[in-house]
Amino acid sequence: MIKLFLNRIFRSIKIDPEVFDEVQKDKNATISAGIVVVLSSLAAGIGASHLGMVNFFLAPGLSLVTWFVWAYIVYFVGVKLFPDLKTKTTHMALLRSIGFSSAPGMIRILGFNQDLMTVTFVGSAFWMLACMVVAVKQTLNYKSLWKALGVVIIAWFVQAFVLIIILALTTNF
Numbered sequence: 001m002i003k004l005f006l007n008r009i010f011r012s013i014k015i016d017p018e019v020f021d022e023v024q025k026d027k028n029a030t031i032s033a034g035i036v037v038v039l040s041s042l043a044a045g046i047g048a049s050h051l052g053m054v055n056f057f058l059a060p061g062l063s064l065v066t067w068f069v070w071a072y073i074v075y076f077v078g079v080k081l082f083p084d085l086k087t088k089t090t091h092m093a094l095l096r097s098i099g100f101s102s103a104p105g106m107i108r109i110l111g112f113n114q115d116l117m118t119v120t121f122v123g124s125a126f127w128m129l130a131c132m133v134v135a136v137k138q139t140l141n142y143k144s145l146w147k148a149l150g151v152v153i154i155a156w157f158v159q160a161f162v163l164i165i166i167l168a169l170t171t172n173f
Contacts, residue, residue: 017138025093027092040063087141098136101131102128
């Protein structure tokens with residue numbers, strides 16, 4: 001079980017499209033995907049610990065919530081607005097593949113100082129974006145990486161818009 005989990009993390013980091021096909025179909029991989037999200041978040045908290053430990057304690061819970069919401073937004077944009085002919089998936093399948101796409105974020109544990117933090121956080125963001133695009137392409141059965149990238153970008157704008165509205169309604173934003 002642990003060997004399979006670590007193998008999937010390693011293959012996700014290598015951006016192996018087959019691993020995203022595999023985890024989206026494996027209904028038992030949901031908890032594993034959540035663990036990857038939490039590990040990635042904890043790595044960021046440790047990497048940014050020189051900025052304060054509040055991030056370390058809050059980030060895992062927030063990352064699980066945003067992962068769940070993010071998968072719904074990607075589902076809506078990719079399945080309801082821009083499906084391909086072969087696009088048939090569930091929110092849970094996207095949840096699993098998107099969860100594993102956050103595996104490169106574990107490198108953020110190496111952000112011990114400001115310079116290393118900048119490199120590891122920016123680098124991992126682009127690496128996770130690449131993983132996310134491949135995960136979306138595979139899970140939504142798209143033929144084009146460009147279409148998957150477009151879905152991810154549109155979903156990001158939707159999420160940002162919703163967050164701005166929430167902030168505006170709850171604070172003096």
